[in-house]
Amino acid sequence: MLKGLTKKEVEESRQKHGDNSLTQIPPDPLWKKILEGFTDPMIMILLVAFAVQIVLFILDKTGVAKTDTEWYEPLGVLIAILIANGVAAFSENKQEGKASALKAEEEAKEMAKVVRDGVLEEIHVSDVVVGDIVFLQAGDKLPADGVIVEGEVKVDQAALNGETEEAEKRPMAEGDTYEVKDLLNKHYAYRGTVACGGEAYMEVKEVGDKTLFGELALEVQEDTRQTPLQVKLAKLAKQISTFGYIGAIAIIVGVTVSAAIKGELPTDGIGWLKFLMNAITVAVTIIVCAVPEGLPMLTSILLSFQSLKMTKDNVLVRKINGLETAGSLSLLFSDKTGTITEGRLSVVELVTGNVTKFDDFEKLCPELALDVVTGIGLNNSAQASGGHVIGGNSTDRALMAFLVDSKADGQMNKDEVREFNAFNSTKKMSSVTICRDGEFKTYVKGAPERIVDRCTHYIDENGKVKELTEKGYLMQYIDEQAARSMRLLGVAKRDGDSDEGDLTLICVLCIRDNVRKEAVDAIREVQEAGIQVVMVTGDRKETAVAIAKDAGLLREQSDIALTSQEMGELTDDELKAKLPNLRVVARALPTDKSRLVRCAQELDYVVGMTGDGVNDSPALKKADVGFAMGSGTEVAKEAGDITILDDNFSSIAKAILYGRTMFKGIRKFLIFQLTVNVAAVLTCFIGSLLGDNGEQMMTVVQLLLVNLAMDTLAAIAFGSEPALKEYMKDKPIPRQASIVSKPMFIQFVLAGLYITAVCLCIRFVPFFRETFGGVDDTYLRAALFATFMMAITWNGFNARTEHINVFENLGRNKNFLLVMGGLFILQFIFVQFGGKALAVEPLTWQTWLICLGLAFMVIPLDIIRKICMGAGKKSE
DSSP: OOOOBOHHHHHHHHHHHOOSOOOOOOOOOHHHHHHHHTTSHHHHHHHHHHHHHHHHHHHHHTTSSOOOOOTHHHHHHHHHHHHHHHHHHHHHHHHHHHHHHHHHHHHHTOEEEEEETTEEEEEEGGGOOTTOEEEEOTTOBOOSEEEEEEEEEEEEOHHHHOOOSOEEEOOOOTTOOOOTTOTTOSSEEOTTOEEEEEEEEEEEEEOGGGSHHHHHHHHTTSOOOOOHHHHHHHHHHHHHHHHHHHHHHHHHHHHHHHHHHHTOOOOSHHHHHHHHHHHHHHHHHHHHHHSOTHHHHHHHHHHHHHHHHHGGGTEEESSTHHHHHHTTOSEEEEEIIIIIEEEEEEEEEEEOTTOOEESOGGGSOHHHHHHHHIIIIISOSSEEETTEEESSOHHHHHHHHHHHHTTOGGGOOGGGEEEEEEEETTTTEEEEEEEETTEEEEEEEEOHHHHHHHEEEEEOTTSOEEEOOOOHHHHHHHHHHHHTTOEEEEEEEEESSOSOSOEEEEEEEEEEEEEOHHHHHHHHHHHHTTOEEEEEOSSOHHHHHHHHHHHTOOOSTTOEEEEHHHHHTSOHHHHHHHGGGEEEEESOOHHHHHHHHHHHHHTTOOEEEEEOSGGGHHHHHHSSEEEEETTSOHHHHHHOSEEETTOOHHHHHHHHHHHHHHHHHHHHHHHHHHHHHHHHHHHHHHHHHHSSSSOOSSOHHHHHIIIIIIHHHHHHHHHTOOOOGGGGGSOOOOTTSOSSOHHHHHHHHHHHHHHHHHHHHHHHOHHHHHHTTSOOHHHHHHHHHHHHHHHHHHHHHHHTOSSSOTTTTGGGOHHHHHHHHHHHHHHHHHHHHOGGGGTOOOOOHHHHHHHHHHHHTHHHHHHHHHHHHTGGGOOO
């Protein structure tokens, strides 16, 4: 028996090569996330507004200049900043905390069996060192990289290469060599893979971060680039801030010019100071109007709200920004095994000797069914228990699952078995001898070409034994199925207790890791959404092409399938030229996936990557959004932004739909918000020029109430919009495209101009003063404030849909109705009871009706716009 390392050698090895723990870059603490939030362009604009408000408040309270700035004005801006910045930081910190706790719990359970001082003992995985002799049995996860020194073992390497085919590992014979980076070599085994058959001893060669698993795990902790929404919002923030600052300067110049024309310019220093401070106060009002304080808050609330809804659809959003990026995807690289396919071998078809095909066990006649159950059920190293399959290699598990799924495993009588011979690599078959009704029969299964060659008879679809004279059709079928990358298995029987001699063919079985039925529809839906889907697999090209055709990925003559080797012969520029037509990459290495993501991003694609193994992790991290499978490795889940809990491609389609719904929600909110901003800026700017001494149309407090109270509630309203299937018919929005489209711009400018015109008329047209009963300026400003708020509330109905019927689908968003109803109530309370704090006075019911009617006209105005722009041609 191998003696392994002594205690002294263990310590020496640990000092020289390090321990077996994997480096973990800790997530940023909550305080750091909050601080980083202050670098957001929108938050920075708010900070400028906050600083100006503080200065004006200090000047007013110290008596330097009268600015009429109250303490609650800067406080309101500060609250907006803290809410907007805090929601996202707390949400992401909570998600990371849950993930870390689950990971720590899993790591605590990881143990390894090693031989030290000639004694077999169990230690924690992190205590394994270079030189340790690790004992491997079926079910063990390998704790490190190493070479097999004794015994033989079959290893499931799906965690590293994504494939279901098991790899055989054995000791090196004299003259044998191997390449460490070749996962299919026969001698070197890898951390994270799982032994699924046999027993062996492995000498550890690499531990910790130096293992292939460790290298990949470390790579996924690199930083990623900005999301498409972050790019768009940064661009919008720059445009809005420019608009606000230009507006502020314009108001100071405009008020000065207006005063000069009217002959009202100050004549002394104190007068000039008061005049300028009054103009600056109006300018600050303009900046407050221009900045959408609710937008950072909206994106945080929207992301968190949609994330909660998505968990019901088996989609867990680990990194908040991953959701909005999913809605912008233009290219999706998908793993094959377990994502597009079922991730396990399945019996696809069964044929008799005369090539009669069956795709369902229940269609077999009783006589044939009994022979099939005996031939693949009793002649099987796997076991059926309680509807589950236990043990055996992947082929035997597939055969047993075929019987279990068909409820046929109950027909097996294990008491009939007299002898079972496992698969023999020389004979290329396994066999079982049974005694039934006093007669011995031997059933064999194995390589179809060998078994068919020995068959003189076959059992037909009616269970009758017939002579097998013509084998050509059957061999042609076998060749055709092999070309489709089917794994073929022949099943036959003979009388007696020997597997030698002539055979009677029972059937030939076609086995494959089959395409998920729901994946085909989901892939079609994603493609119709304008997203290119590329399958990336470690499998052979022939198998990959066959699966891609069944999944609907390869349909056109121009569609391209490449192998890793073929891709490696291309320069980056040549690969980029082929990328638009690329559909399949076979024999892919982890480096290939990362290269594909990089090249696609350089072409400005918004790139998604799906996967479940450690081999997928670097690309999952580098992609704009990574979809990790729920059954995948912890490294893959940590690298991904979104975890698909049911491993179903259709859930990826749902994630894309939710992402698009969220992006639509942001655009709807922007129409709502920018209408407010345009109307407020123009009303305050033009009103200050038309009024006396730079008169304020609306106070800073009024505007903060509009921007904070209404924006916060609007975020809830638009964040609850239903996910409509029609969004999947839209084309992806390019990364560099503006978040504000041309139709949106026309919509909010038109509505803003109408609201501005109405508000200015109420304040300056004598007709309204007379209609309201010869009221004073404060009453007119109260009516203006009421009309302004009701108009933007009605405009919320315009913003939520591109269709003529602004009330459609309202039943699917009850929050919207509650919010809008609540806004009308708040408006009434603000005006009727705001008093001096809001610079208003109560209105009569006649005035309220007039203001309500004027405000409502924003809806028919926008319907006319929609008809002119052809929006009515769309239907929900």
